[in-house]
Amino acid sequence: AAEPWPENAALYQQLKEEQILLSDNASSLAVQAFLQMCNLPVRVVCRANAEYMSPSGKVPFIHVGNQVVSELGPIVQFVKAKGHSLSDGLDEVQKAEMKAYMELVNNMLLTAELYLQWCDDVTVEEITHPRYGSPYPWPLNRILSYQKQWEVRRKMKAIGWAGKTLEQVLEDVDQCCNALSQRLGTQPYFFNKQPTELDALVFGHLFTILTTQLITDELSEKVKNYSNLTAFCRRIEQQYFEVHDKDSSTTVVGRSAKRSLLR
């Protein structure tokens, strides 16, 4: 029904080892999982200036043929226009539910990740500032990092999260994970047999939270409380990502063996 997917499709994100942050890694992993689920091969290219190359300023973005599309929402629509879709089998009410849950993840999990890495002073000093500006020389690294922090804090203030304490944010994360856990129940995927973009998005965020080392483990502890969510992440990792670990050196998931959930 559509043009074939080119061989050299590339997904751009920031440098995996030194630069990428929690929220960006989660978004990138979500897109990678989605493309894997659609059986569309893509190679991951790491560039220090990925954020500036992206048409919307957000990572990840994919370069397919002569088009550049960024962020999961537009990528899903782009892939659908090419004739691949994971959510065609859902009826209208289920599609509404799927969109609602995706908004929940974006609204709560992503915002909580952004809060943690840009508004919590300890994390900002020790992890975010060093990582964000690492490819650049001083003083550019500090300037870029402060600029980004100012931007994120403005946004947090506008949506009312600036007044929240870390405990309240963690509680929101807990509520969100509870909702996701309840919705998933004992099914393999959110809409029973087939994975959809919601599964990709949830996997991206939860896996990153579970496998990224921060100052404290409180965030990952909140997710670990829900065994069906950790089992869900393990299942998707095994099904869609382990295949690559064996042959190619560009491991799609994580940086080294210790990142795997099968610890």
Add this chain to the structure above:
Amino acid sequence: MAAPMELSCWGGGWGLPSLHPESLIVMAYAKFSGAPLTVNTIGNSWRAPKGDVPVLISEDTVISQPAKILSFLRKQKYNADYELSAKQGADTLAYIALLEEKLCPALLHTFWVEAENYCSVTKPWFASRIAFPLRLYLPGKMSREALNRILLTKGGPPLYSLTEVEAQIYRDAKECLNLLSKRLGTSQFFFGDTPTTLDAFVFGFLAPIYKVCFPRVQLQEHLKQLPNLCRFCDDILICYFRLTVAGHSPAGQNTADANLQKLTQLVNKESNLIEKMDDNLRKSPQHPPRKLTTLKLAAGGEEISPLNRLSP
């Protein structure tokens, strides 16, 4: 059971108990869960609204955001979600997130950013309910905050101008309304026959769009094409707020009817009188006006009457 609770919020108009979505959410939830709440609408007094509105005051605790107020009410055993399963509770959270992401920006835009709407409806309404001199400043501040929020959350690249952002947020809002309509289907409330938190949130966001008469109403027109959502709002207004669709309470409706009848009768009488006078004038054009006959009497003699006829 509980200490008396007082809710301070913006008042209503156009048939709604309140124009402010967050205030409406709390009022609706209180009605659904049976919480005894005395509602104080912010009026033209010197007590400026402190912090975010709505504010719940119970004994010494002061709570301000709708989500926190609702969880406080739940802790006081006024729980509208008692019969929901855990999965339905999860759905509630998800749909509320959808409303806030997709519908709220367009709602804020319609009320506060769209120039015609703001100047002709929103600003006068809010200004009339705030004391002078705060009324010169507060509506402007709320408008700026709304614009800020829209631009910061939705206005990044590749949308570079406000018109593009507006187009995008209205598209999102219409899609959200369609999704809500599909989810509601033909049932009375979102989870069966009793209203829950989700119904309170949906009502709080939809009712202002549905009822308030703005000059620029693309969202309202779209909503009116979704009859199940309109019926949902009307049902809640009639059942829980005792307001008829026209916006008057039943007792008020009777007096309004009586007044209307009296007025119609008066108008009819007047129009009858005017008709009679017209007929008289047509039948006898030579008939002198009444005041000139008195002059005729005073002046005396018939020759004066032609002169009199010339006077206006």
